[in-house]
Amino acid sequence: MHLKKLALRDYRNYESVELATEGAVNIIIGPNAQGKTNLLEAIFVLALTKSHRTHQDKELIRFGAERTMLRGEIEKKYGPCTLDLTFTNQGKKAKINGLDQKRLSDFIGALNVVMFAPEDLNIVKGSPSIRRQFLNMEIGQVQPSYLYDLSQYQKVLAQRNNMLKTSFRESKVNETLLEVWNEQLVTLSIKIMKKRQNFIHKLQKWAESIHMGITNGTETLEIGYVPSFAYDGSVEESVLFEQFMIKLSQAKDQEMRRGTTLYGPHKDDLAFSINKKDVQTFGSQGQQRTTALSLKLAEIEFIQEEVGEYPILLLDDVLSELDTYRQTQLLETFQTKVQTFITTTGTESLQMNRLKNASIFHVRNGQ
Numbered sequence: 001m002h003l004k005k006l007a008l009r010d011y012r013n014y015e016s017v018e019l020a021t022e023g024a025v026n027i028i029i030g031p032n033a034q035g036k037t038n039l040l041e042a043i044f045v046l047a048l049t050k051s052h053r054t055h056q057d058k059e060l061i062r063f064g065a066e067r068t069m070l071r072g073e074i075e076k077k078y079g080p081c082t083l084d085l086t087f088t089n090q091g092k093k094a095k096i097n098g099l100d101q102k103r104l105s106d107f108i109g110a111l112n113v114v115m116f117a118p119e120d121l122n123i124v125k126g127s128p129s130i131r132r133q134f135l136n137m138e139i140g141q142v143q144p145s146y147l148y149d150l151s152q153y154q155k156v157l158a159q160r161n162n163m164l165k166t167s168f169r170e171s172k173v174n175e176t177l178l179e180v181w182n183e184q185l186v187t188l189s190i191k192i193m194k195k196r197q198n199f200i201h202k203l204q205k206w207a208e209s210i211h212m213g214i215t216n217g218t219e220t221l222e223i224g225y226v227p228s229f230a231y232d233g234s235v236e237e238s239v240l241f242e243q244f245m246i247k248l249s250q251a252k253d254q255e256m257r258r259g260t261t262l263y264g265p266h267k268d269d270l271a272f273s274i275n276k277k278d279v280q281t282f283g284s285q286g287q288q289r290t291t292a293l294s295l296k297l298a299e300i301e302f303i304q305e306e307v308g309e310y311p312i313l314l315l316d317d318v319l320s321e322l323d324t325y326r327q328t329q330l331l332e333t334f335q336t337k338v339q340t341f342i343t344t345t346g347t348e349s350l351q352m353n354r355l356k357n358a359s360i361f362h363v364r365n366g367q
């Protein structure tokens with residue numbers, strides 16, 4: 001898929017901007033703090049209805065304005081499509097081809113993107129919550145039902161945690177009610193865990209071969225799913241259900257004391273290893289960065305496999321951090337297949353000869 005046109009009104013430091021972006025490679029150049037990342041972020045928001053760098057939607061509205069509007073015109077295999085998003089302090093509204101979308105999950109997925117930014121190194125180096133966020137964003141993009149399961153799960157989790165706290169405070173527990181919460185929690189957990197395991201399995205396949213290519217055949221990258229309790233996706237669902245219910249009943253006293261649910265997808269993690277050594281613990285800076293890059297490139301193939309079209313690739317300030325060999329690998333693999341947006345403060349560090357046909361946008365102070 002291709003983004004042909006991007007229009008923003010009162011978005012971050014842009015008062016009003018309209019860009020023709022039909023080229024396969026779009027380079028956004030400008031000094032620091034001019035609005036380069038803001039443009040990539042806007043494309044990301046059009047895909048996922050939220051930013052990759054904040055949970056606070058209202059930060060997207062230009063200082064002093066009441067609302068922000070984003071429009072993207074995209075070309076897909078099956079024809080053109082116009083996406084509109086409006087954010088106000090009260091919430092957000094989404095339209096596809098002028099038609100209101102009642103649920104955001106009906107909107108998400110119309111546009112697919114993969115963003116690679118310096119902070120993605122945290123998927124490898126950072127805390128488990130960053131890896132869970134990665135899972136949620138990526139799976140949610142291609143399987144809106146996943147986002148629905150997840151929001152149901154979060155509601156059940158919050159209510160169950162509340163109940164655990166009250167029961168502990170009042171030294172009595174309503175066993176029947178707890179059983180009801182447990183059943184709901186486990187049912188939703190299994191749905192989410194299955195989807196996560198399936199995603200990781202597919203991603204692993206791509207990431208391993210991409211990483212192998214980037215490292216000239218010297219490194220085998222493996223991605224492992226680390227759920228909060230021993231979970232074997234190959235056993236039958238009813239067996240999983242029983243195992244999980246038993247786990248919860250065993251943990252009851254501990255959970256009440258701590259006032260929180262100790263098992264479930266909200267405690268999941270991912271593990272990366274290169275040649276069987278844990279990357280977070282033993283990997284060099286370069287290996288960690290390459291792991292993050294391989295993951296992102298694997299996502300591109302994953303999305304292609306799931307939706308039948310390549311997503312748009314957004315590279316924020318990352319190209320200049322890669323050595324020439326890796327830059328070339330990255331651009332040559334996808335140049336013709338994947339529309340790419342690249343931000344940079346200058347072109348000196350880029351392999352410009354490989355970007356001859358690129359469209360160049362100069363950004364200065366939101367213009």
Ligand code: ATP
Binds near residue numbers: 011014036037061317
């Ligand atoms: P760098 O090269 O440092 O990454 P950049 O060009 O990517 O810079 P952006 O992050 O796109 O910079 O834009 C940052 C600018 O946007 C900052 O000057 C910031 O003050 C401004 N900005 C952020 N949010 C808003 C907002 N809601 N309203 C107005 N301006 C904003």
Ligand code: MG
Binds near residue numbers: 036037316317343
């Ligand atoms: Mg930036």
